[in-house]
Every structure is written in C-alpha cells, then in structure tokens.
Amino acid sequence: MPEFTRSNDVQDRLHRLVPGGAHTYARGADQYPEGKAPILLRGYGARVWDCDGNEYVEYGMGLRSVTLGHGYPPVVEAVTRTIAHGVNFSRPTELELLAAQDFLSLVPHADMVKFAKNGSDTTTAAVRLARAVTGRETVAVCDQPFFSVDDWFIGITEMSAGIPASPTVQFRYNDLGSLAEVLESEDIACVILEQATALAEPALGFLEGVRALCDRHGALLIFDEMITGFRWSPGGGQQLYGVRPDLSCWGKAMANGFPLSALAGKREYMELGGLRTDADRVFLLSTTHGPETASLAAFRAVVEAYRSTDPIGRMEHAGRRLAEGVNAVAAEIGIADHLQVRGRSSCLVFLTKDPEGNPSQPYRTLFLQELLERGVLGQSFVTSAAHTDADIDHTVDACREAAIVYRKALEHGSVDGFLTGRPVAPALRRQAAPRRLPDIPTRR
Template identity: 65%
Template sequence: MSYPAHAALAPSGAASRRSFVRSAEAQRRLHELVPGGAHTYARGSDQYPENMAPVIARGVGARVEDLDGNWFVEYGMGLRAVTLGYGFAPVVEAVSAAARDGVNFSRPTVWELRAAERFLEQVPGADMVKFAKNGSDVTTAAIKLARSATGRDLVAVCGTQPFFSTDDWFIGTTQMTAGIPQAQRDLTVSFRYNDLDSVRALLDAHPGQIAALILEQATATAEPAPGFLEGLRELADLHGFVLVFDEMITGMRWAAGGAQSVYGVRPDLSTWGKALGNGFSVSALAGRRDLMDQGGLNTDGSRPFLLSTTHGAETTGLAAYLAVADAYAERDVVGLMESQGAKLRDALVSAASEAGLADHVTIMGRPSCLVFGTRDHEGNPSQAFRTLFIQEMLERGVLGQSLVISAAHTDEDLDLTVDAARGALAVYARAVDAGTTDGLLRGRPVAPAMREYAAPRRLPDTSAGDADRQEG
C-alpha cells in the first residue's frame, strides 16, 4: 500500500532517541484510573522498556502513531487480531453502514443469518455456530457444553500452551490464582503438547471423568507431530470426551478454514476470535449439531445456558466479519502473510548471522506468525536481552513484542524493519561482548504478563514467549 505522508518514519539505521514524554504522562494517568494501566495484561507498560511504552493515537496499514508523533511499523497488531491492516476501508465502510441502520435490537437481525451462513461455508466441519464478543466467552461456552453433554466435571488443558480464557476454569491453572476457589482449580488438569502418553496418563488417572480436552492445534513455535491430532481424535471417540480446538490465533491466519482445515482433523467444537473482525469485537463457537443444540430449543434434556448476552450479536461485529470474509475470498490473504513473513524471516536471520548473533537472536515460527528469541552472552534465554532488543527496535521505529505480520505489511515496511534490526543487533552485540546489558538497557527488564506478583520476585523467561496470546 502507499502510505500518506504523515505516516513516514525517520531513518531507522541509527537510534534517534525518540521522545515518549506525552505517552509517559498518559500512561501515568492510565495507572491512576485503570488497574494495571491497560485493559489487557499483554498491553501493559511492564511489557515494554521503561518509559518507552507508546500510547497509540491512530494507525494506518501496518503503522501506528503515538501521542508524541512517533510513527512505528507494528507487529502482532491488535494482539494478532488485525490481519488486513488498520483502517482497512472495506471493513470500516461495512461497519459504518451497519451502524447507521442500528446496532442492537429486540430480535435477531439479518446480520446473524448472513454471518452464520458465511461462517459455516468457511468452516465446513461445523454444523452450527454462535457468535459472541471475545474469546473467553466462547471457550468457556465450549467447556460448559462438554460438561453438559458428558455429565463429567474435569477439563484437560494443554499445559504447555499459554492461554485459553479469563474465566476461573483456566486462570486457576496460572500463577494468578487469587480469588479463585480451590474447588474450581481442582477441576482442571493438564497434558503436554505433542505427547499422547501424557493424555493417556490423564485418562488412566481420571477414568470416565474428563469432559473436554482443549488445545491449540499449533502455535507460533510448535507444529503437531505426525499422528498427534489424529491420536487425540481417536482418544476422544474411545473415551467419550469432547475435543475442542482453540482457533483464536490459527483461525484465518493458518487458513481461512482454520488449522483444522490445514491438518485435516475435525474437532467436536472449535472456538474463534481475533482475525474474524480485523480488530472489531467478534468471536464464534462452532461445532457438532448435537452438542451445540443443547443450548437451543430442540433438546429434550436439561439445557445449559449458552451465550445469551446483550451484545453478542450486535451488528457491527458481524458486519466486520462478513467484510473480512469477503476480503479473504477476493485475494489470498493468508498466502500474502506467509510470503511477506518468509521474506522478513530470511532477511532477519541473515542480519543476525552477519552480526555474529545467529545463536543469540533467533527467528522462529510459521511465516504468518513469527516470534523472536533472545539469549545472553552465555546462550541462556534472557529477559534483559529481550528488553534491550525491543528498546533498540523502538528507537528505530519498530513496535512489537513479536514479529507477527499482517497482509498490510509492505516491502517498504519490511525493509524498514530489517534496517532497524541491523542497528539493534549492533547494540545487542555490544552487550554480548560485554556480558551484560548494563549501560545499554535504560531501565528494568520487561516482565511476564501472567505473573502472581505485580513486582515479580523473579523473572521467568519469556524471551520467545506469547505475551500477546491473551484474548479477553
């Protein structure tokens, strides 16, 4: 795309010591008014170098402007929700048109019918769909349906994946357990990704007690081993638990039909969000008719309360989804992210190698969902070195906790990113040579988003982590 003049970036090869004065003042005020200073932990100021947490004023394409007038090429846009770019005109126009006709009524709207028909065409393995506003709504609804259908209480989550819900059934498995009854925490057990034996061990330890098993089919850094997903399907059929695939990130990033269409394994239920609306609020629960219709009017059994909310089907979110689906039908959005991501990965791997840092700064993941890893002078994962890299990229006009790309990232954006990385790597190399980030890192290291104490007593490594995995 062609950016307007106001979105231009300063040369990125040398650090410019950008001013963050207005952003810092706005952040201080946010901390006075909003717990944590942000509405998502992954967006918190503790996730960025000290006094370098931009407060965003606007975005266009793959670039954002902060309150100080700094423009950045951004990655991981909207916590991976934005695949078409900020201000993508067809989506904005569709949402505006829907809003003019009214956003919420006392009866279903035609938008609900259009969106349901379109989604079930997009995900042919699903029989029914129900829309909501965020990912936690639909993952929790999936667990409720599974418990209702099986009459069982236990839920098995993939313990080596970062996030599934803000609700107690999952948050009780994290470090942030304050306020969650032990009885609730005891109802969730965990298994390991790509480890069928760990699933079998759970089934042996809790025979006939597991209602649902939920996981992401793949992540930025891990693909399913041959036979793993197929093995889960067989175990679900044999033991009677409900197999739930979380498509929050993979849906419309791995493929329009989700990772299930890539790997060819059909879940009983799947949960969707993020890219469905290009940043607008819309999520979906989809799956087998017999499971979904428990919450409908065609059941003789006791009905679970299924996603009955005031704003679940307001028109702008559904209009956004339909416009996104049109954009995916008109061009190969996933293919574009894959090709641009591959170009970025290859260029950054080359830059790290040229700087002598191939073993210290690593680029990992599917091209459409890249992350970077950071290691210190001894080759150990390091939060301090991660923060130094983010700091130097920010100074050179690149904002991102990851390298997760969108279809709006142009070749110019990639060139600016690689140029910024070369400058950042030069500083990183100095830290490796010195054996410390002291004198180079201005402030404290970033902290893990999900942690028990606000001032962490230690900093678990998340140098190649999924800080932006959250879906509230």
C-alpha cells in the first residue's frame, strides 16, 4: 500500500500559500481521493514519481499537453541548445519566423499565426477580433466544458463571482437548430466550439452547417483546437473534418508541455491586429513571454516528431488496447454497465456509475483511489505516444483489482466502508463544499 505522508504535508503547505493548493483547478487536491493526491517530483516517458517515492503510470499527461512523453529527448535537446543563447529579447528572433512557418505548414487553413502562452489568451483574442470585425458584442458558445478563464466565458459558469453580466449565449452541440435560433434572435459576433470531444463526434453535415449559418448571419467561426490539435491530427480537427474556420485557437500539446498557444486565422482578420490595415487596430495579442525561445524550440522539435514519426498512431494504439482491456475486465467481473472506458482512442475517459446506473462522483473517487494504490494516476485514460504495451498491461491489471473492489461497493449499495475520505467534486463549482478545508487556526 503506497504512503502519501510527504505528499499530504506538501499539499497542506501549498494550501496555506496558494489559493486552492494548485495553480490549475483541474490539478486541485479536490479532484483526487482525500489524503491521496500525489505531489510529483519527476517524470519520464509515461511514468511519474511522487515525493513519497511512489511510481505511477500517468494518464492525462499534463492535462493533455504532453503527447510525446515526459522528458522526450529531442525536445529536451532542442530546448537546451536554444536557451544557452538566450531566452527573451527586445526584438523578434528568426526562431519566431521558423516556428510560424512550421505551424502554418501543419494548418493549411490558416494564413497567419500569433503565439502566446495560455489557451485563454488566444480564445479571448479571437473573441475581441470578432467583435471588432462585426461591430457586435454577443458571443455564442457551444455547451462544452471550457473555453477561457476570462469574463466572457467564466461569467456563464458556476464560478462567476466577481464577474459582470456577460453577453454570452449557448447553443447545443450537433444541433444546428439551436444555433440557428441563437443567430436569428441575437446579433452574434462569433460562434466558438470544439469540433469534437472525447465522447462526441460531429454528426454528418454539422460542421458544414455551422459554417453556412455563420456565413449567412455574418458571424465569425472560431474553432477551439486546444484538445483536437496534435491529438486528432497534426492539423487539428479542421484538417480531419475539412471545414475551414475564420479563426482557430491552439495550445496544450503544441510544445509537449512547454507553455505555448497560438491564434491562427484568415489574413483579412488577423491583419486588423497588424500594420497592413487602414481600420482601427485591434489590440490582438501582446505578450512578453509569447515568443520566448524555449517553448518555440520545443514546438519545432514537436513538429519534427510529428513529421518523422507517428505519435497519434501510437496514442491510438495504446488507447485501443487500454479500452479493450478494461472493458473486457469490467464485463468479466460483471460490472460492464457501471464501469466503462469510452471515447476517441487518443482521448479516453472512464465512466463510473452507481448501483442505479447514474453517473457517480463517489464511485469515480473509489475507482481513482484503487488505481492510485496500484500505481496508476489519472483523472482519465488519455494516452501519449510514450505509453508502452507494458504500461497498458500494468494499467489493465490495476483496473482488474480496482473493479473487484468496485463490484463489492455496488453490491453493498454505497462506497461507505470502501472509500477513504470525501468524494471528488466538480472543479468549477459555486461553493468550496463539499471539499471545503478547515480554516487556518489563528495564532495568538
């Protein structure tokens, strides 16, 4: 049984210094079994080690940002060579040109690109640009989990405290009627959506229909490629599905975990943030660290890996073996209706249901707990190109033992007596409860 003594101590100290105890809500301790949230020290390939010395096969891989594996040598070598000559300068570097050329060679639907650091930087820049182009303010977003930390999106989530009313409306994925209704009833500046998610592929004609509706109503079409980019295909969903957006936003896997994002799009719109326009200029993206050399060098090494090897094929191979293995285990143990691995093979999730067949956070937490105790870490089963057959075999074996415990809890009718601590809670929720922490004692 692994120990979490040092991890718990470090986590407690983080909570005293960092709001939420992590710099990303999805990385928070409330997303893991209570008292069993590892604090990591290092990683290599698809394996990570925590400060108690526990070793895990990791899934999710940096919230889907690491597709080639931790410490991927060509990326490490490219970054090391580059930063020896400086990281940030007061003028552009040739590296910025080379990186832009590399990006646009992968994304033929885009004419221009501008780099930044966070995905939210680019989605917000795209919204700002669309508002300038159309003279409208309202944004139509798909009913998908997350697009930005900025007011225009967070204002419609459960964590909207401190945010003024946002002119943002929603439409339903794969429902052209709901989008048409929004576009007919509101003056929409732009429509933003993920073309696909782990559990949802576009229905026949859906993306083409979205494109046509945007054209008919004069709204810009923005594709969020944070997850689909470098995971569905090197050129993202727009390459795979063949529908051209006006603007697209990229991040996560661009630089194998190094901080880099991109806004790309048609020249006629992107130049409004440049110097080839007579219109009022848009303050598009202007970041000190957007073009720093480490991330651009990492990005170029990632592009070379995608050109010379087949990372997506390896992710999909690992994902297929994992889904087949875990689903077979669940069927063998008799809980296939309650524990399932589903989704695109390069972006798998596991579904956990209670005895009545309803999605369950307590049973999800129990499954996470049992996997952690058997050397598997992950809120999902998102693979990387570094996941080997041995990693998958280890995970399937861990799932077999976890599934036996899961079945006992189903037979018992609840996780009481099986789960240690409180269940996980949604990352974006209005109150800290049900995972609120005690107040820090006042010193006298």
